[in-house]
Amino acid sequence: MDHRVVFDFDIEFTNGGGIQGQDFRLDITGETITDEELADYIIADLRLLMVGQVKILNKFYIQEKHKRQPVDQPSPELLVDLSHTIFDGLITYKGLPAPLICDFLSREDSRGRYEEGTEFQIGKIEMVSNTGTYIDCPFHRYGHGKDLSEVQLESFANLDAVTIDATGALEVGVDFFKDLEIRNKAVIVRTDWSKNWNTEAYFENHPFLTGEAAGYLRDCGVKLVGIDSHNIDDTRGNSRPVHTILLGAEILIVEHLCNLEKLPASGYLFSAVPPKFKGVGTFPVRAFATLPKV
Structure with missing residues (x-):
């Protein structure tokens, strides 16, 4: 059997208004789907524009034969990080100075500048x-x-x-x-x-x-x-x-x-x-x- 997800949704639009749906059923390719993936899926499925906040509610799964072909989705992509981490004291090239990475404003020092419970860090970097x-x-x-x-x-x-x-x-x-x-x-x-x-x-x-x-x-x-x-x-x-x-x-x-x-x-x-x-x-x-x- 194929997998389907059953859920309610509440969608708000950035230009005002919204739509809701109850007991909505959607074909999915795997056994589960995250709320974020489901929100993207239903937006594409309904061809919605100007979408703001999306709430997925009362979600559960059933096994049931798909009723139609799934909506075409953009091809997923994989990002591969090709960079080294820069840290305080790193030597990249002999003869060149290492970076100095420290606080310009520490969280502790920031506490007296803002309301209680609010703190920030501002970093300072010196490097070639x-x-x-x-x-x-x-x-x-x-x-x-x-x-x-x-x-x-x-x-x-x-x-x-x-x-x-x-x-x-x-x-x-x-x-x-x-x-x-x-x-x-x-x-x-x-x-x-x-x-x-x-x-x-x-x-x-x-x-x-x-x-x-x-x-x-x-x-x-x-x-x-x-x-x-x-x-x-x-x-x-x-x-x-x-x-x-x-x-x-x-x-x-x-x-x-x-x-x-x-x-x-x-x-x-x-x-x-x-x-x-x-x-x-x-x-x-x-x-x-x-x-x-x-």
């Missing part, structure tokens, strides 16, 4: 912009390049993405990117070096892209290149050809990613959105992937 998982814009490398405030939002969010499996490689060369559909995409390079995060091993002999690979990606017209390593360039010397080539072509760079083993080879969206700062070319991001839930 190259902290945690961060994005590089052209201004990071070039004085005339676009800074965070000048790069369009579309360059940071909902980019079609592909994952390149470079695990076990030190130098990620051109061959890793050949025979793949990468034009106009975010190219995310998985090395699994993030397993060494916040250890001494993270800083030494890390994987990196070659300058030749950067030139190939530029010529292919990619939108962004990310990596889960200490740096996208080889830091054993003073040359930074990958930053030079990619940022010179206004191709954004994201470094210090993590959880790339959770990503498919393709068919997902990548986002890494920084604050809109003027005069800054690098800043931490909450990078994430949007995957279709199967």
Whole structure:
């Protein structure tokens, strides 16, 4: 037998008025459904607009053959966090200071400023912009390049993405990117070096892209290149050809990613959105992937 949910509902509209229903029956795909999911389901089922508060009342389940085809629902999505946590004292890059994270106004100090039972915390953060998982814009490398405030939002969010499996490689060369559909995409390079995060091993002999690979990606017209390593360039010397080539072509760079083993080879969206700062070319991001839930 199929599953159905029986319930009452009370729906208010943001433009006034409302509707109620008693002993309403709805086909569901599983054995149970949450009130929140049920509210979304019935709104779609009745094609309601301007919906405000929704109350689901007296809900119970029955087994009964479905009376009709279920309402088409938007495809569910899965978000995968690809960012490291930034904490007080974290060293992201040797030679750069760790962030200082503390209270500007503590909850205890706030109690005398508000009515009884009301308290707030206001944090204070001092850090360099190259902290945690961060994005590089052209201004990071070039004085005339676009800074965070000048790069369009579309360059940071909902980019079609592909994952390149470079695990076990030190130098990620051109061959890793050949025979793949990468034009106009975010190219995310998985090395699994993030397993060494916040250890001494993270800083030494890390994987990196070659300058030749950067030139190939530029010529292919990619939108962004990310990596889960200490740096996208080889830091054993003073040359930074990958930053030079990619940022010179206004191709954004994201470094210090993590959880790339959770990503498919393709068919997902990548986002890494920084604050809109003027005069800054690098800043931490909450990078994430949007995957279709199967």
